[in-house]
Amino acid sequence: MPDEADGVTMEELQLATRNHGMPVEALNYPLTPAGLHYLLIHFDIPAVDSQTWRLDVGGRVARPRSLTITDLRARPQMTAAVTMECAGNGRALFHPRPLSQPWLHEAVGTAEWTGTPLAALLEEAGVDDDAVEVVFTGLDRGLDGGIEQQYERALSVADAFRPEVLLAYQMNGQPLLPQHGAPLRLVTPGWYGMTNVKWLAAITVLDEPFAGYQQQQVYRLRRDSEDPGVPVSRMRPRALMVPPGIPDFYTRRRLVPEGRHTLTGRAWSGWGDIASVGVSVDDGRNWEHARVEPRDLGPWAWQAWTFEWEPSGPGEYLLSCQAQDAAGNSQAGEPESPGWNVGGYANPAPQRVPVTVVVAG
Ligand SMILES: Nc1nc2c(c(=O)[nH]1)N[C@H]1C(S)=C(S)[C@@H](COP(=O)(O)O)O[C@H]1N2
Ligand SMILES: [Mo]
Numbered sequence: 001m002p003d004e005a006d007g008v009t010m011e012e013l014q015l016a017t018r019n020h021g022m023p024v025e026a027l028n029y030p031l032t033p034a035g036l037h038y039l040l041i042h043f044d045i046p047a048v049d050s051q052t053w054r055l056d057v058g059g060r061v062a063r064p065r066s067l068t069i070t071d072l073r074a075r076p077q078m079t080a081a082v083t084m085e086c087a088g089n090g091r092a093l094f095h096p097r098p099l100s101q102p103w104l105h106e107a108v109g110t111a112e113w114t115g116t117p118l119a120a121l122l123e124e125a126g127v128d129d130d131a132v133e134v135v136f137t138g139l140d141r142g143l144d145g146g147i148e149q150q151y152e153r154a155l156s157v158a159d160a161f162r163p164e165v166l167l168a169y170q171m172n173g174q175p176l177l178p179q180h181g182a183p184l185r186l187v188t189p190g191w192y193g194m195t196n197v198k199w200l201a202a203i204t205v206l207d208e209p210f211a212g213y214q215q216q217q218v219y220r221l222r223r224d225s226e227d228p229g230v231p232v233s234r235m236r237p238r239a240l241m242v243p244p245g246i247p248d249f250y251t252r253r254r255l256v257p258e259g260r261h262t263l264t265g266r267a268w269s270g271w272g273d274i275a276s277v278g279v280s281v282d283d284g285r286n287w288e289h290a291r292v293e294p295r296d297l298g299p300w301a302w303q304a305w306t307f308e309w310e311p312s313g314p315g316e317y318l319l320s321c322q323a324q325d326a327a328g329n330s331q332a333g334e335p336e337s338p339g340w341n342v343g344g345y346a347n348p349a350p351q352r353v354p355v356t357v358v359v360a361g
Contacts, residue, residue, distance in 0.1 A: 019038075034177055041198075043140040059206055083268045108240070115169050134204070138151040189270075240266060244355065255356055258314055271327040274323055276292065
């Protein structure tokens with residue numbers, strides 16, 4: 001595992017050019033335009049023919065089903081704005097750096113997903129009394145950790161029956177794009193990205209815990225390779241800001257004229273409302289409270305915040321922000337926040353924005 005001082009490897013760069021983040025200035029949009037939403041694809045984007053595609057519901061159910069996209073569109077419809085964040089967001093800021101998709105802070109987006117509730121479909125299929133988990137299988141296939149597999153993740157039966165969980169066929173009012181899982185994906189509001197299985201082809205009810213690679217080997221907070229770890233599930237609180245002023249192309253350092261500035265950003269948690277957002281202009285030495293706006297996108301999407309900043313004069317500043325949720329989870333500080341872990345998940349490190357304040361005019 002390389003340290004931060006080591007440059008990213010060609011393999012990391014190869015992943016980073018396939019899987020793009022959300023440019024942070026896209027925090028200006030309450031709903032992220034589809035092309036600006038982050039992307040994470042483990043294998044290849046499968047070319048799916050929606051005419052011949054079917055969703056098979058089976059396993060420990062009384063009435064197995066096979067549904068077409070037309071069948072699914074005819075079912076009760078539901079739309080929700082959902083903030084989705086990759087569990088690996090912040091990975092490249094861990095020391096040493098776990099080798100995988102090297103995210104900084106930008107593996108997030110908020111889209112309006114339209115589809116049909118999963119619970120009603122499971123109800124109709126008749127889930128057996130001895131059912132434990134529900135597995136969601138994607139059409140994409142590849143190797144991970146030396147094991148050939150389809151991309152698959154499971155939810156407990158209780159989580160699968162939650163009313164907000166949906167089978168989505170639209171994003172921001174348009175049919176799903178190939179890269180976001182066309183023709184159908186699972187959307188599990190509040191959870192880290194890995195749960196939202198794209199190119200969904202099968203839903204299988206099991207009477208035992210699912211032992212698949214993406215469930216048991218990865219997406220767990222493991223201190224070392226011996227540690228079985230604990231699974232990652234819901235998103236921990238995080239705040240991000242729109243970098244003020246204008247950027248230098250190569251370094252991204254910001255140039256800002258002196259005077260008053262309204263800093264804006266968004267914050268989210270998979271555990272409920274954001275209780276507070278702290279802003280620092282001196283690299284985390286002092287923190288002040290931002291104003292957190294009430295929810296306007298429903299219970300599963302990020303909340304906007306603003307902060308009035310008047311730099312004391314020209315010079316160098318390091319801006320950062322961090323969030324705390326109403327359930328008591330805080331982005332900052334041990335022991336609440338997970339520290340370094342093998343997979344590089346849930347790094348709480350705050351975004352840092354270097355700014356040069358210059359004399360106006
Ligand atoms: N079938 C399939 N589903 C998948 C993935 C994948 O590689 N294959 N990646 C997961 C991960 S890790 C994330 S973070 C989200 C990303 O969703 P997005 O690309 O639509 O933003 O999809 C999840 N669903
Ligand atoms: Mo992810």
